[in-house]
Structure formats: C-alpha cells, structure tokens
Amino acid sequence: MELAGLSVATAIAEVYKSSEYKRVLAICDPGNNGASLYWSCYSDEDLPVDLSNDFDILVDAMFHFSFHGTSRPPFDDLIQRLVRVQNHDQAHQKSPVIVSIDIPSGWHVKEGDISGEGIKPHMLVSLTAPKLCAKKFCGPHHFIGGRFVPPSIVDEYKLQLPPYPGTSMCVRIGKPPQIDISALRENYISPEFIEEQVEDDVFDQFQKWFDDAVAAGLREPNAMALSTAGKDGKPYTNYESRKAHEISENPHASLLFYWDGLNHQVRMEGFVQKVSDEESEQYFHSHPQGSQIGAIVSKSLIPKPKQWGGYRLKPELFEFWLGQQSHLHDRLQYSLVEIDAKRVWKIDRLAP
CATH class of the missing domain: 3.40.50.10260 (YjeF N-terminal domain)
Incomplete structure (x- = not known):
C-alpha cells in the first residue's frame, strides 16, 4: 500500500x-x-x-x-x-x-x-x-x-x-x-525591492544576493552566461571556441546570473581583459586533476600561448531584476557616472 x-x-x-x-x-x-x-x-x-x-x-x-x-x-x-x-x-x-x-x-x-x-x-x-x-x-x-x-x-x-x-x-x-507556450506565465511572489533598501556600492549589493543564493543551497550559484559579439555586431552565447575570437574583435561583453527559487537575476555589462599568466596558472592548478586534463584536450580552450587562460570583465553597468506578481517586476540599474571628478554608481529604476 x-x-x-x-x-x-x-x-x-x-x-x-x-x-x-x-x-x-x-x-x-x-x-x-x-x-x-x-x-x-x-x-x-x-x-x-x-x-x-x-x-x-x-x-x-x-x-x-x-x-x-x-x-x-x-x-x-x-x-x-x-x-x-x-x-x-x-x-x-x-x-x-x-x-x-x-x-x-x-x-x-x-x-x-x-x-x-x-x-x-x-x-x-x-x-x-x-x-x-x-x-x-x-x-x-x-x-x-x-x-x-x-x-x-x-x-x-x-x-x-x-x-x-x-x-x-x-x-x-x-x-x-x-x-500553449504563449500562455506560460510565472506569477512571482517576492518582497519589495526599492532604492532606499539597496546598497550604495553595487559590488556590496551583488555580494549580498550571491550570499543569499549560496545560503539557499542553490546548485552552482556561481554559474553564469557570458555573451559576446563579433565585429559584425551579432551576439553569441556559449559558442565555446568562438568566444576568444569574438573578444579579440570586440572586448565589450555581458554576464548574466540567474538564481531560480529566489527570483533573482543580475546582468552586468563591461569590457573584457585577459588576466595575468600567474593568475591563470594559479586558478588552473586549483582544479581537480581530471579537469586539468580535460582543459588540455578540450577544443573550447581560450587561446593563449600556454593553451589555457582567463578573462576578467570590468563592469560599468549592473541590472538587478526581482520577479514580482503580475509581471510588475522590480528592475534597478547601477551605472557609472562622474560626479565632482569621481566615478560613482548611480541607481535608476527601470520599467518592469
């Protein structure tokens, strides 16, 4: 029974x-x-x-x-x-x-x-x-x-x-x-997300949401999608071997983090630059041996003289998205502006 x-x-x-x-x-x-x-x-x-x-x-x-x-x-x-x-x-x-x-x-x-x-x-x-x-x-x-x-x-x-x-x-x-795909709708239920409650520094706000994702036990909260574009302006995501070539032609890219279960999404835009050989090597050796072997034989390697390396995105814009009911989502954008000869993060609310 x-x-x-x-x-x-x-x-x-x-x-x-x-x-x-x-x-x-x-x-x-x-x-x-x-x-x-x-x-x-x-x-x-x-x-x-x-x-x-x-x-x-x-x-x-x-x-x-x-x-x-x-x-x-x-x-x-x-x-x-x-x-x-x-x-x-x-x-x-x-x-x-x-x-x-x-x-x-x-x-x-x-x-x-x-x-x-x-x-x-x-x-x-x-x-x-x-x-x-x-x-x-x-x-x-x-x-x-x-x-x-x-x-x-x-x-x-x-x-x-x-x-x-x-x-x-x-x-x-x-x-x-x-x-009916057009009828698929998720009616999110989330707490309010207003300008007065967020951190002034965008990296502090991102760290707060990232820590929430880790505390919630979500699988691979550090997983993200990297979007790049070639010189023709066409975007690609997860095309592996194309990434390095596209970045060399157009260093502008975006990252997207989505944390299902928390109704959180963060998108950031900025310019990509290579990290140092020392940092790449340190990160490479932090991987399990099986992953190191996989990186050597993989066809999706980031092209570097030593066959493996990393990139860093230097963000100039963040968008924090919080799913809400009736598609009236909260979207707060952080953008770098210059005030009194200093670059600071300006917070704006975007349309749902």
Missing part, C-alpha cells in the same frame, strides 16, 4: 510543482485507497463546505474498483463538493486541481460517469492497470502506478504493463497535453 501511495505522489509531483501547489488534501475512505493514502488529518465534519479556497490539490481516493451501488453519506456530499470545485473552475477563477485514484469517486467501474454530472478530474492515477472506466477519462494527465506488481500477478492476469523509466514508480499513459 505504501508503494501505491508513493506512485500517486510521484505522478502528482511530475505534473504539479510543489512550489506552486503546496496545500494538498487527500479525501479517503477506510478501505484500500484510504490505506494507500493515509495522509488525511481531517474528518468530514472538519472540512470546509467550499474546498476551492483552502487547497491547491484535492486527491479523490474515496472509492476503489470494487465499489458498486449508490454513494452513501458522507461520501455523496464530498463528491458534490468536488463537483462544485469544478464549477468554480469553469467560472474562470483559480481553483484546486482534482486527482482521482483508480476510479473517480461516483463513477461506474465499467461505464464511467453515467449521469454526466460527476467528478471530472484533471489527473487519473490507475493502480496496477487502467480500469475499464478509464476509457471515459478526458482529463489531460493519465498515469499508471504498477511497478510494485509482483511478476506472478502479471503472469496470472496477463497484464501488459508499460515499461517504467529508470526508478520511477509511475508512467504516463498517452501523450502529454500540448502546451
């Missing part, structure tokens, strides 16, 4: 990001599905009448394939609450997604939603094998969780189960729904 619950959780996690769908309610009966999904901590008396506001995912695990007849209290009322959630969704308001296990509650095990007024889940997770009513499922996501089925059962019932990739506990049935 625990493996069945794991396959359900894996299927849900594959489609719905935990960062966006944090509040999950599993509605279970005391039988098979209830044993598989023992996460619920509510009784039916504790549940709100309107389930559309308090949860992001509603897991329908009330009935399993052996159920027959008419739904009895309190399950008949719970089914109607899920139906009302769907009506709420049709009114173009944000509502939770519904995930049904094995058979959407209230459906006939063979004929499906006979009345046409039952639950219409967004996702169906069939355990072991799809039941006959799954043919009536019209939602975008159908998974099967059956890796845990013993070979003897597979042979006895002549089950034709799909192959499972890697160590996954579930596999998608059918093609994933087509995605």
Whole structure:
C-alpha cells in the first residue's frame, strides 16, 4: 500500500510543482485507497463546505474498483463538493486541481460517469492497470502506478504493463497535453525591492544576493552566461571556441546570473581583459586533476600561448531584476557616472 501511495505522489509531483501547489488534501475512505493514502488529518465534519479556497490539490481516493451501488453519506456530499470545485473552475477563477485514484469517486467501474454530472478530474492515477472506466477519462494527465506488481500477478492476469523509466514508480499513459507556450506565465511572489533598501556600492549589493543564493543551497550559484559579439555586431552565447575570437574583435561583453527559487537575476555589462599568466596558472592548478586534463584536450580552450587562460570583465553597468506578481517586476540599474571628478554608481529604476 505504501508503494501505491508513493506512485500517486510521484505522478502528482511530475505534473504539479510543489512550489506552486503546496496545500494538498487527500479525501479517503477506510478501505484500500484510504490505506494507500493515509495522509488525511481531517474528518468530514472538519472540512470546509467550499474546498476551492483552502487547497491547491484535492486527491479523490474515496472509492476503489470494487465499489458498486449508490454513494452513501458522507461520501455523496464530498463528491458534490468536488463537483462544485469544478464549477468554480469553469467560472474562470483559480481553483484546486482534482486527482482521482483508480476510479473517480461516483463513477461506474465499467461505464464511467453515467449521469454526466460527476467528478471530472484533471489527473487519473490507475493502480496496477487502467480500469475499464478509464476509457471515459478526458482529463489531460493519465498515469499508471504498477511497478510494485509482483511478476506472478502479471503472469496470472496477463497484464501488459508499460515499461517504467529508470526508478520511477509511475508512467504516463498517452501523450502529454500540448502546451500553449504563449500562455506560460510565472506569477512571482517576492518582497519589495526599492532604492532606499539597496546598497550604495553595487559590488556590496551583488555580494549580498550571491550570499543569499549560496545560503539557499542553490546548485552552482556561481554559474553564469557570458555573451559576446563579433565585429559584425551579432551576439553569441556559449559558442565555446568562438568566444576568444569574438573578444579579440570586440572586448565589450555581458554576464548574466540567474538564481531560480529566489527570483533573482543580475546582468552586468563591461569590457573584457585577459588576466595575468600567474593568475591563470594559479586558478588552473586549483582544479581537480581530471579537469586539468580535460582543459588540455578540450577544443573550447581560450587561446593563449600556454593553451589555457582567463578573462576578467570590468563592469560599468549592473541590472538587478526581482520577479514580482503580475509581471510588475522590480528592475534597478547601477551605472557609472562622474560626479565632482569621481566615478560613482548611480541607481535608476527601470520599467518592469
């Protein structure tokens, strides 16, 4: 039963990001599905009448394939609450997604939603094998969780189960729904980012955000994209062997740091210059031996007499971007200006 619950959780996690769908309610009966999904901590008396506001995912695990007849209290009322959630969704308001296990509650095990007024889940997770009513499922996501089925059962019932990739506990049935790329939108939620709260020195502000990325445990927070342009003015990014040639033609370049999870991005522009041989050699020997060998044989070497070297970008402009709701992002720009014969960093707010 625990493996069945794991396959359900894996299927849900594959489609719905935990960062966006944090509040999950599993509605279970005391039988098979209830044993598989023992996460619920509510009784039916504790549940709100309107389930559309308090949860992001509603897991329908009330009935399993052996159920027959008419739904009895309190399950008949719970089914109607899920139906009302769907009506709420049709009114173009944000509502939770519904995930049904094995058979959407209230459906006939063979004929499906006979009345046409039952639950219409967004996702169906069939355990072991799809039941006959799954043919009536019209939602975008159908998974099967059956890796845990013993070979003897597979042979006895002549089950034709799909192959499972890697160590996954579930596999998608059918093609994933087509995605409208133009409709993909991330609604960022971030604290305010205003001029009065940032550091006067741009390098102090960058260090602050970089330290936040390290503290958050993000992978390779020092990873960045280097953009250069040749003498024809066309930009290239990550073209490896072209970089050195482009820099020699046009030393102006930009760096981009993006820290997903923090909604932070920093872009800097400036001029590139070679570092000294001593600094290049010191950095080279700080790498593991395998990386040193890779640098020697790599075709993407930065061309230097000693086959390996580094560049330094001397920034003259920084842009700090913080993702906000409704695409009203915060963008603060630091640029070098001369005031009283001194070069200082001037802070300006840019349009979202």
